Amino acid sequence: MFHPAFSRFPPCGSHYFPTSFRTIHTAMITATNIGLSYGKRVIFKEVNIKFTPGNCYGLIGANGAGKSTFLKILSGEIDPQQGQVSIDPGKRLTVLRQDQFAFDEHTVINTVIMGHKKLYEVMAERDKIYAKTEFTEADGMRSGELEVLFGEMNGYESESEAAVLLNGVGIGEELRQKKMKELEGTDKVRVLLAQALFGNPDILLLDEPTNQLDIATITWLENFLSRFSNTVIIVSHDRHFLNQVCTHMADIDYSKIQVYVGNYDFWQQASQLQLRQKETENKKTKAKEQDLKDFIRRFSSNASKAKQATSRKKLLEKLTIEDMPMSSRKYPFIDFKPERPSGDIILEIENLSKTVDGVTMFKDFSLSVGKGDKIAFVGSNGLAKTTFFQILAGELEPDAGTVRWGVTISKAYFPKENNSYFKDTDMNIVTWLRQYAPPQETESFVRGFLGRMLFSGEEALKKVSVLSGGERVRCMLSRMMLSGANALILDEPTNHLDLESITSLNNALTAYPEAMLFSSHDHQLVSTVANRIIEFLPDRITDARMSFDDYLTTCCGLELEAA
Incomplete structure (x- = not known):
């Protein structure tokens, strides 16, 4: 509508x-x-x-x-x-x-x-x-x-x-x-x-x-x-x-x-249609150009065809092939491929509690994650979500409760704040990423991987300490892709990304076949990826197996934040 x-x-x-x-x-x-x-x-x-x-x-x-x-x-x-x-x-x-x-x-x-x-x-x-x-x-x-x-x-x-x-x-x-x-x-x-x-x-x-x-x-x-x-x-x-x-x-x-x-x-749709039309017109013009050149080459020395050859030379001179300038718009290749499928048990959480600076983030929270669950964590309390993800990633201890990952699970974590991954290092991007690549992979493999993530040529030799916010996010996503994980944890992965990178990430997360727990401000990403919504509210936690748009309509009106 x-x-x-x-x-x-x-x-x-x-x-x-x-x-x-x-x-x-x-x-x-x-x-x-x-x-x-x-x-x-x-x-x-x-x-x-x-x-x-x-x-x-x-x-x-x-x-x-x-x-x-x-x-x-x-x-x-x-x-x-x-x-x-x-x-x-x-x-x-x-x-x-x-x-x-x-x-x-x-x-x-x-x-x-x-x-x-x-x-x-x-x-x-x-x-x-x-x-x-x-x-x-x-x-x-x-x-x-x-x-x-x-x-x-x-x-x-x-x-x-x-x-x-x-x-x-x-x-x-x-x-x-x-x-x-x-x-x-x-x-x-x-x-x-x-x-x-x-x-x-x-x-x-x-x-x-x-x-x-x-x-x-x-x-x-x-x-x-x-x-x-x-x-x-x-x-x-x-x-x-x-x-x-x-x-x-x-x-x-x-x-x-x-x-x-x-x-x-x-x-x-309009820009893609316009681009396809230009490409089609150029192909037709190039084909016509080749036909004219072939005719001229075959008959320019033939007395009976000389006049026609001269006429075609004039047509050839009038043909113009429209330049297709290099667009500044580039889409990184993002693809999360799990090395192996997960077993039946993904994640079991029982009675999890955590307080930060005297404020309760969540209390006695229990959760069972099944195969194919793509859970969006929503609500206005961003600190509660970040704290929860840090506990799942093993970076923070809960005050009470247990977190048990399945024995077949390998997880990859995208943190909301990534400064600790880039500070106090003089590495370039190739060296930085290679430490997360499988040991048998060569530098050329890492360079090729980075090229698909828009770090080609000299760009791949930039010091990680001077990268922009968007470049750091692409590095962190590259790190996750190399892990081959069959469970993903992502805390605000669209921050600092341009529309093209967000679109590529959106497509990759939609195609990912395994379990995922994530938060994002991007409404379209949440609505197209998530099949389960968990909202942290001040007095309770809701859990609904439905799309984000259905959740907004049926469960909470407009009380929550897609974050």
Whole structure:
């Protein structure tokens, strides 16, 4: 069933054409001939794009393609080396800020209102005048002017609007008068989201808005954006979220940006269809080129055919084979192959209990894992899930209870935090991974393995101490693949990965035939992989043998977090 946002889509049958073939309405924000390079590396070249009112654009591309950079260019934070960005006169643009410490000295409610800069300035000046002990005639005149401006910008409703937004993102009334520095990091993220949404901005730029949000807040945001009538541009690695809210996809590749009508799934089909069409056209052109060359070679010296040969030479000169530039979008090859099938007994847990810093994570928890179980552990308490996985992996001792793995089981663990695997070492990637490979395997085997994980050539010789978050995750997944394990434990494996790597991981986990226990923020991964859901709640633990979407619908409404 389509999300309400899709009611803005054109009729069926038109989803697979880039908007360059469609009528464009008046633009709210326009980028013209944008160019940006860092040294020899070209990020954007002659980018022309218009973002129109009433549409929600998902900005997608491989890691390093320039998604966040382009948002900064649109917002004015970064100046392009070429071209310009123009915004319709009188239109207000807001950005989801990433600096959690920028508003530490302000109250939560004021931080939200500061999302409308002009309104907040008027409010602050007005309050400053009213706070004076002596009120001059000039103050009276100015306060009257400010009251008019305040009313025109719906200032009298600002606190109630901010409160509604804060409630929507999960910030309770008890936190609204606290200073931002008193809040936890996850709560600060929510407040900054409310700040970006405040005051009905004409243009809304959101960079990874679902990070650290629970499923209830993400659903609230999806509904908010589906009703939002202005222009939205989003960068997100959450495929489910993009499918729910986006009416268009803006694909960054080949240093260009091409816009497609439809959500993320539509883009996948449209871009693949377009690529296949180009390949087919090139094949036909190459075949025709070869036929012409054969004719010319056979008959160019034949007097009776010379005229035809000359004619075909002219046709050959007019033939053009479209270049297929190298895409920045790359999919790692992820495949977990167990060395042997598991026996009937996978994992038995009895009366497991653990307390961390005086807080009970779980108590008297029992669990039996059977063949083919793919269990997603969900709930807002990420520490409880991580603690549980650490106990299963043997990295942490429980306070009480037993964990018994079957005698046929070999397990592989993907930790949420992997710093300990990479610090205090001067190894390159090849040397690092080889220590986890079977002893009989050669360096060329390890290099070939790394090549499939996008560490080819010199990339494989990078020091592991300088790897990015996404590169470390690919290393950890490589380590797991080499283990040949028949039971997997994965704690937030999609963190730091781009959409292409998440898609590859999703496919690999779906195909894995043995038992798996995992957690993930990625809704689509959980819904397509898990056949059993276990939720850690404050007062109980639920266990349901069903898909994630069925669990959301039938068991808990929107109380849980896919994390």
